[in-house]
Amino acid sequence: MAKAVSFLQKEIGPPPPVAAVLGSGLSAAGDSWQKIGIISYSRIAGFRKPGVAGHPGALWMVRNGDTCFVALAGRCHYYEGFSLPEIVFPVRVLASWGVTRFILTNAAGAIRPGLQPGSFMLISDHINLMGDNPLRALPVTGLGDTFPDLTQVYSASLREIARDCAESIGLELQEGVYVAVTGPNFETPAEIRMFGKLGADAVGMSTVPEVIALAQMRCQVLAISLLTNPAAGTTSEPVSHEEVLSAGTRAAEKLGRLIVAIAAKI
Numbered sequence: 001m002a003k004a005v006s007f008l009q010k011e012i013g014p015p016p017p018v019a020a021v022l023g024s025g026l027s028a029a030g031d032s033w034q035k036i037g038i039i040s041y042s043r044i045a046g047f048r049k050p051g052v053a054g055h056p057g058a059l060w061m062v063r064n065g066d067t068c069f070v071a072l073a074g075r076c077h078y079y080e081g082f083s084l085p086e087i088v089f090p091v092r093v094l095a096s097w098g099v100t101r102f103i104l105t106n107a108a109g110a111i112r113p114g115l116q117p118g119s120f121m122l123i124s125d126h127i128n129l130m131g132d133n134p135l136r137a138l139p140v141t142g143l144g145d146t147f148p149d150l151t152q153v154y155s156a157s158l159r160e161i162a163r164d165c166a167e168s169i170g171l172e173l174q175e176g177v178y179v180a181v182t183g184p185n186f187e188t189p190a191e192i193r194m195f196g197k198l199g200a201d202a203v204g205m206s207t208v209p210e211v212i213a214l215a216q217m218r219c220q221v222l223a224i225s226l227l228t229n230p231a232a233g234t235t236s237e238p239v240s241h242e243e244v245l246s247a248g249t250r251a252a253e254k255l256g257r258l259i260v261a262i263a264a265k266i
């Protein structure tokens with residue numbers, strides 16, 4: 001981690017205040033961003049290269065007017081065989097470098113009736129059903145609290161800013177609870193009915209490990225799901241990765257504008 005942090009210090013300099021993580025198919029959100037630096041993950045110690053289509057694997061320094069932020073285009077997933085400490089390593093490096101606010105994005109299946117595919121949902125809380133935890137380590141990592149509190153982990157003040165920004169660019173933003181599963185298979189209809197009864201509004205295969213690691217490091221987190229598809233069994237259609245990626249590409253431009261607007265405000 002020290003090696004990765006000093007590399008970023010040398011290549012980029014002091015950290016910007018904000019980082020964005022672009023999830024499955026969502027790297028196109030950055031197509032129109034002005035990138036003043038692009039660093040392939042392969043150049044950064046400990047960063048693994050995501051292996052799944054739709055995840056390029058590069059760190060971008062982005063400038064928009066007076067606003068600078070860093071973006072991780074692509075993340076690694078548990079279903080690829082990576083461990084949770086490997087998956088959260090990039091955000092831990094950014095937080096150690098000095099980034100304090102994170103905008104995490106993902107693609108998710110819509111569970112709650114009324115949540116439209118193609119729309120965005122602010123995550124207000126989560127349910128971790130991955131059966132694993134990135135903080136599980138002996139000896140303890142020394143990165144923060146051993147038993148972090150998660151009651152306020154999805155910053156209410158950042159959510160308010162996000163809602164204002166969405167309104168100002170004419171984007172509808174739902175809010176709800178995200179349940180994280182390991183994948184890689186999509187869920188069964190019975191699982192989706194169960195998740196709905198447990199209080200979940202959307203389901204996905206990422207983000208929660210990063211949120212937990214960032215809570216431990218006392219960073220502020222905003223998380224946004226693009227609802228790419230109706231969750232399994234909520235319609236008669238099957239769920240496919242291609243559908244997830246193409247919905248991501250279609251919505252990416254809007255997400256890009258939202259991230260830029262939020263980064264300018266926080």
Ligand code: HPA
Pocket residue numbers: 107108109110186187203204205228229230231232239244
């Ligand atoms: N389930 C799990 N993960 C997902 C889904 C889904 O329906 N859509 C996008 N990511």
